[in-house]
Structure formats: C-alpha cells, structure tokens
Amino acid sequence: MKKGYFGDFGGRFSPELLMPPLLEVEDAYKTIVKSKPFLTEFGRILTEYVGRSTPLTFCPNLSRELGFNLYLKREDLAHTGAHKINNTIGQALLAKHMGKKTLLAETGAGQHGVATATAAAYLGLNCIVYMGATDVKRQAHNVRRMQLLGAEVRPVESGTKTLKDAINAAFRFWISEQADTHYCFGTAAGPHPFPALVRDFQSVVGHEARQQSVEQFGTLPDLLVACVGGGSNAIGLFHAFMDDRDVRMVGVEAAGSGEPGCYHSMAICKGTPGVFHGARTQLLQTEDGQIEPSHSIAPGLDYPGVGPEHAWLDASGRAEYVSVNDAQALNAFQSLCRHEGIIPALESSHAVAYVLEYKDDIPAGSKVIVNLSGRGDKDMGIIEEYLG
Amino acid sequence: MSNLSEKIREANAKGRKAVIPYLPAGFPGLTEFWDVIKELDAAGADVIEIGVPFSDPVADGPTVEQACLESLELGVTLKWILEELPKHRAGIKAGIVLMGYLNPFLQYGLEKLAKDAAAAGVGGLIIPDVPYEEAQEMKEILGAQGIDFIYLVGLNTPPERLKMYASNASGYVYLVSVMGITGARTSLPKEIGDKIIEVKEAFDVPLALGFGIKTPDQLEAFGDKLDGAVIGSALIDHIRGGGSAKEFLSPWV
Numbered sequence: 001m002k003k004g005y006f007g008d009f010g011g012r013f014s015p016e017l018l019m020p021p022l023l024e025v026e027d028a029y030k031t032i033v034k035s036k037p038f039l040t041e042f043g044r045i046l047t048e049y050v051g052r053s054t055p056l057t058f059c060p061n062l063s064r065e066l067g068f069n070l071y072l073k074r075e076d077l078a079h080t081g082a083h084k085i086n087n088t089i090g091q092a093l094l095a096k097h098m099g100k101k102t103l104l105a106e107t108g109a110g111q112h113g114v115a116t117a118t119a120a121a122y123l124g125l126n127c128i129v130y131m132g133a134t135d136v137k138r139q140a141h142n143v144r145r146m147q148l149l150g151a152e153v154r155p156v157e158s159g160t161k162t163l164k165d166a167i168n169a170a171f172r173f174w175i176s177e178q179a180d181t182h183y184c185f186g187t188a189a190g191p192h193p194f195p196a197l198v199r200d201f202q203s204v205v206g207h208e209a210r211q212q213s214v215e216q217f218g219t220l221p222d223l224l225v226a227c228v229g230g231g232s233n234a235i236g237l238f239h240a241f242m243d244d245r246d247v248r249m250v251g252v253e254a255a256g257s258g259e260p261g262c263y264h265s266m267a268i269c270k271g272t273p274g275v276f277h278g279a280r281t282q283l284l285q286t287e288d289g290q291i292e293p294s295h296s297i298a299p300g301l302d303y304p305g306v307g308p309e310h311a312w313l314d315a316s317g318r319a320e321y322v323s324v325n326d327a328q329a330l331n332a333f334q335s336l337c338r339h340e341g342i343i344p345a346l347e348s349s350h351a352v353a354y355v356l357e358y359k360d361d362i363p364a365g366s367k368v369i370v371n372l373s374g375r376g377d378k379d380m381g382i383i384e385e386y387l388g
Numbered sequence: 389m390s391n392l393s394e395k396i397r398e399a400n401a402k403g404r405k406a407v408i409p410y411l412p413a414g415f416p417g418l419t420e421f422w423d424v425i426k427e428l429d430a431a432g433a434d435v436i437e438i439g440v441p442f443s444d445p446v447a448d449g450p451t452v453e454q455a456c457l458e459s460l461e462l463g464v465t466l467k468w469i470l471e472e473l474p475k476h477r478a479g480i481k482a483g484i485v486l487m488g489y490l491n492p493f494l495q496y497g498l499e500k501l502a503k504d505a506a507a508a509g510v511g512g513l514i515i516p517d518v519p520y521e522e523a524q525e526m527k528e529i530l531g532a533q534g535i536d537f538i539y540l541v542g543l544n545t546p547p548e549r550l551k552m553y554a555s556n557a558s559g560y561v562y563l564v565s566v567m568g569i570t571g572a573r574t575s576l577p578k579e580i581g582d583k584i585i586e587v588k589e590a591f592d593v594p595l596a597l598g599f600g601i602k603t604p605d606q607l608e609a610f611g612d613k614l615d616g617a618v619i620g621s622a623l624i625d626h627i628r629g630g631g632s633a634k635e636f637l638s639p640w641v
Contacts (some may be wrong), residue, residue, distance in 0.1 A: 012519065012521065012522065013490055013517045013519075013522055014517060014519060014546060015446065015447045015516045015517055015540070016516075016520075016539075016542055016564075017447070017539055017543075018542050019519050019545075020544045020545070020549075021517070105639065158450075159444065164444060167443050168445075172446060172568075175447070175568055175569065176566075176567050176569075178544070178567070194629060210390070212468075222390075247516055274491045274494060274495060275490045275494055275517070276444065276491060277444075277446075278517070283491075288444075288465040288466065288493065288495060288496075289459060289466075289492035289493070289494060289496070290443040290491075290492065290497035291443045291444050291489040328394060351493060
C-alpha cells in the first residue's frame with residue numbers, strides 16, 4: 001500500500017507550511033511511539049491513571065429480549081468518561097518526548113477537548129482547544145470542565161460553527177505555532193500520520209476486547225458494532241480483529257432526523273470520495289466539491305468526513321457501514337438506561353440502536369460487542385430538549 | 389520558458405517586480421469581477437491569480453475567507469469560472485492562474501480540468517493543500533496541456549525539501565512570507581530576507597513573495613532577489629472600500 005494510504009484513501013494533503021511538523025510527528029510515530037520505553041510508560045499511565053482495562057459488560061436484560069448475547073466495551077468507564085483519553089494520553093506523552101510545550105486540540109462534543117485538557121494537566125503541558133461556537137453552547141458543561149482543567153477554550157465563529165470549523169481553526173493556529181505546539185488530533189482522520197497514530201493509541205480497546213472475549217466466553221465475538229463520526233472508537237475496536245475474518249464489523253453513522261433532504265453525518269453511506277482536512281476519504285460534498293454541513297443529535301458524530309481507514313474498510317468490504325437516525329438513537333439511549341442501568345453518550349447510542357433496530361439480522365445466540373465509547377452525562381442538555 | 393515565467397521576466401526586464409494580484413472569482417459581484425480583472429490587466433498586472441472559492445479554506449485568513457464565502461453564495465463554481473473566462477480572456481494580456489483548494493478541482497476531474505483550463509487560457513494552478521509528494525500525478529496531467537503547477541514554499545521549508553521542489557518547478561515559485569495565514573500585514577518577519585536568498589539560489593524559475601504583502605515599500609529591502617509579489621487581502625480590502633483596481637495597482641507598476 002502507498003505510504004500513508006489505506007487503499008485509495010488517506011494521504012497527506014496539507015499546506016507546505018504544515019509539512020515539517022507533520023513529518024516531525026511521522027518520524028516520532030515511527031521512532032518514539034514504537035519504542036519499548038514509550039509503550040511501557042503509555043501502558044502504565046493507561047492502567048494507573050486512565051483506569052484500564054475497561055470491563056466487557058454482559059447485558060442480561062437486553063440480551064434476553066434480543067435473543068443474542070450483548071456485551072458492552074465500557075469506554076464510558078475510562079477516566080473522563082470516553083475512549084478519547086486513550087489517544088490524548090498517547091499524544092500528550094508523544095508531545096513531551098518531542099519537547100513540545102503546548103497541546104492543541106479541536107473538539108465537537110467536548111469529550112476530546114476534556115480528554116486533551118486532562119492529559120495536558122497530567123503531563124504538565126499547556127492546552128488550547130478550538131470548538132465551534134454552536135458546540136460551545138450545546139456542550140457548556142464540557143467547556144467548563146476544560147476550563148477547570150486549565151485549558152483555554154477558543155470558540156470558532158466561522159462556517160457552520162461545529163467540529164469541521166474547529167479543525168480548520170486548529171490547523172491555522174498550528175501553522176503559526178508549530179515550533180512549541182503538538183496538534184493532538186482528535187480522531188483517526190486528517191493527514192498522515194494521524195489516522196494511523198490515533199488508531200494505534202485507540203487499538204487498546206480492541207486488544208482488550210479480544211482478550212476479554214476469549215476469557216469471558218471462550219471464543220471471539222461474532223459481531224463488533226461501533227458508532228462512526230471520524231471513527232476513532234470504531235477503528236480502535238476493529239483493528240485487533242482485522243485478520244479474524246469470521247468477526248463481522250459494523251460501523252454506525254448518524255442519519256440525522258432521517259427526513260428526506262435533512263442534514264446528516266453519513267459520509268460513508270451517502271458521501272462520495274474527495275479530499276478534506278488533509279486526506280482523501282468519503283465526504284459529504286456538493287458536486288462542485290464544496291463541503292456540505294453535517295448534523296447529528298450527537299455532537300461527536302457531527303462531521304462531514306470520516307477517517308480514511310474506514311473508507312477503505314467499506315470499499316474493501318471488510319466492514320459494513322449502516323446508519324440510524326436521531327429518534328432511533330434516543331430510543332436506544334432510553335433502552336440502555338432503563339434495562340441495564342447505564343447512561344450512554346448519544347454517540348454510542350447510535351451503535352446500541354443498530355443492535356435494537358437490526359436485531360433480526362443478527363443470528364440467535366450470537367456474541368455481539370458494542371463499543372460504548374462514552375457516557376451520557378455530557379448530553380443531558382440535549383436529552384432534556386428532546387425528551388423533556 | 390513557460391508563459392508565466394515569461395510574463396514575470398518581462399516585468400523584471402523593465403526594472404520592476406512582477407505584480408500578481410489575487411482576487412476570488414465572483415468578488416465583488418459576478419459581473420463586476422470580470423470588470424476588475426480587465427482593469428487590473430489594463431493597469432499593468434503581469435499575472436492575475438483567480439481564486440477558486442472553497443467552503444473550508446485552511447490556509448486563508450478572514451479577508452480571503454469572507455470574500456470566498458460571498459462568492460459561493462453567489463453561486464460561483466469552477467465550472468462557472470472555466471465557462472466565463474474564455475469570454476473575457478481574449479483582451480487580457482496578463483498570465484492567468486487559478487488558485488484554490490484541491491477538492492473542487494478533483495471533483496471537476498483532473499483530465500477535464502487540464503483540457504478546459506488550457507482552452508480557457510489558464511497558464512497555471514496553485515493548490516495550497518497539495519504538497520510535493522501528492523502533486524506529481526497532477527503536475528503531469530496539467531503539464532501535458534501546458535499548464536504550470538506552481539509550488540508554494542515557506543519560511544520553514546528545509547533545504548532538502550526546497551531542492552525537491554526546485555527539481556521540477558514550473559511557472560514561478562511562491563514563497564509564503566509568514567508562518568501564518570493570508571492577510572495584509574504592515575511588516576514581514578525578519579528572517580524572510582535570508583529565506584528569499586536561499587529560495588532564489590535553489591530555483592531556476594522566478595520567485596514571487598505572497599501572504600501579508602500590502603505595499604511596495606515592504607519589498608524594497610529585497611532588491612532584485614525577488615522577482616514578483618502576490619497581493620490578495622490588501623486588494624480585496626481596497627475594492628471592498630470602494631477603491632478602483634487602477635488606483636490600487638498604480639504604486640506597484
């Protein structure tokens with residue numbers, strides 16, 4: 001495969017001014033991240049600080065109803081309440097090794113911002129977080145958390161005022177401040193090496209799930225399900241199972257309201273190939289190549305692109321990508337709350353919704369792992385708005 | 389020698405730096421845009437960069453971004469530019485370059501783009517989000533139609549990368565004067581003088597400086613090391629303020 005590519009997807013489409021820092025990160029990825037001392041230190045922090053390994057929780061009540069065995073990979077129980085912390089600890093540690101003083105991040109739902117601010121505080125780095133002004137409003141609780149952790153949150157007023165605009169602003173900042181700053185990219189997207197770097201830090205999720213499956217039910221799972229915005233939690237789960245051809249992998253995109261012509265975030269299901277934020281991938285775009293606004297009830301899925309490895313997994317047929325709408329995600333949210341006593345993030349609720357909505361496609365007795373990528377505390381404002 | 393190189397060398401032969409105004413297509417209006425382009429040409433522009441608007445311009449500052457978003461709202465597309473340009477091109481002496489982000493070019497189709505751009509009298513393309521490593525296939529397709537793929541380099545481009553870019557540069561090389569985004573500035577960073585010398589020595593094609601250029605006196609110190617200057621945000625501000633293209637260019641030519 002061409003360097004930095006997954007099949008036809010990936011690459012490094014960045015202004016020349018960003019090439020030196022990207023090459024620096026690539027070099028550090030190859031030398032530092034792969035080194036034994038780094039991996040030992042990373043593993044230690046994941047255990048002692050993040051609280052890994054996270055459990056694989058059997059859901060007895062929903063399993064009984066569904067007719068198959070539903071397990072949740074509990075990233076909601078990781079420190080800060082989402083899988084995002086795995087990547088930010090990895091990148092913050094990398095930034096320290098690279099001699100950088102500041103961690104730069106963008107965030108949609110706020111979970112990556114909180115996780116970056118946390119990692120920065122823990123490892124003694126400054127932290128600047130760009131966030132779309134719309135997201136600043138709908139995730140006010142996370143903004144406050146970031147500020148408490150010492151981060152400077154910078155609202156972005158341009159464009160759709162959501163994640164994509166926050167990424168644009170972060171890239172612009174990185175151009176001018178690259179000497180001291182590491183851009184802690186939040187998902188397995190963007191220019192090479194970020195898709196691979198973020199995937200590797202998140203692959204701890206899949207490696208644990210694989211081992212726990214064998215320990216807890218004696219075999220590999222039949223089906224893995226994860227929500228896909230940029231796709232970091234999904235690729236983190238899928239990666240360890242890539243060569244296990246009998247394990248089905250399903251990525252769940254956000255269909256928005258589901259009404260004809262509505263804004264949504266189905267970059268794979270409804271998008272077309274193009275170049276955006278540094279990579280060739282599947283995009284929501286007009287036929288003239290302008291990026292279209294996206295929408296999801298879950299701010300973390302509200303992104304018009306997807307990580308290039310997912311675009312490739314779709315094209316190669318190794319993984320399947322489907323969508324569920326806002327109402328289906330809300331229904332799954334309530335189901336998990338009431339049946340299992342777990343309040344999931346709205347992002348993860350999309351993955352749960354898949355197993356509820358498509359239960360007839362899943363053979364009885366199957367062992368199904370849904371990645372519960374985060375907890376729902378952050379979404380209470382949205383939940384109140386929709387459910388009263 | 390490429391048509392664009394020639395235009396810049398002609399200006400240099402007259403004892404001045406080539407003047408390369410940048411204006412987003414469709415700004416300040418669909419009809420007015422072509423009037424401004426003609427006025428810039430008549431006032432002595434050597435090369436004119438026509439901006440192809442994009443919804444998410446990562447390397448642009450607020451002035452260019454805003455003008456591009458306004459153009460998009462007016463319905464400007466690459467297709468519109470390539471259909472309209474031939475109607476106006478005949479009377480324009482200046483070289484024409486299209487500058488924009490990759491995705492709209494990609495969606496148009498690179499083979500079709502090369503053919504249609506050549507037919508419309510476009511001499512070169514500048515695509516800020518395509519670095520050397522991703523540029524080669526595109527450069528070949530465009531080159532087959534006589535269109536230059538113009539490289540951008542920056543203050544932080546190390547010698548080995550400058551050498552790589554210089555190995556197959558065409559048209560001119562565009563040196564970004566600041567570690568930042570587009571936008572008029574009153575002063576340029578101190579280290580730009582040394583970088584101009586370094587880039588000038590590395591490249592055979594003419595050297596144009598862009599980003600942050602507002603007035604000719606910003607460039608006085610660089611003498612004949614610099615072959616041309618690109619002026620974008622300052623021109624947009626001037627036109628937005630009701631000024632004419634002729635007035636704007638008069639201190640430069």
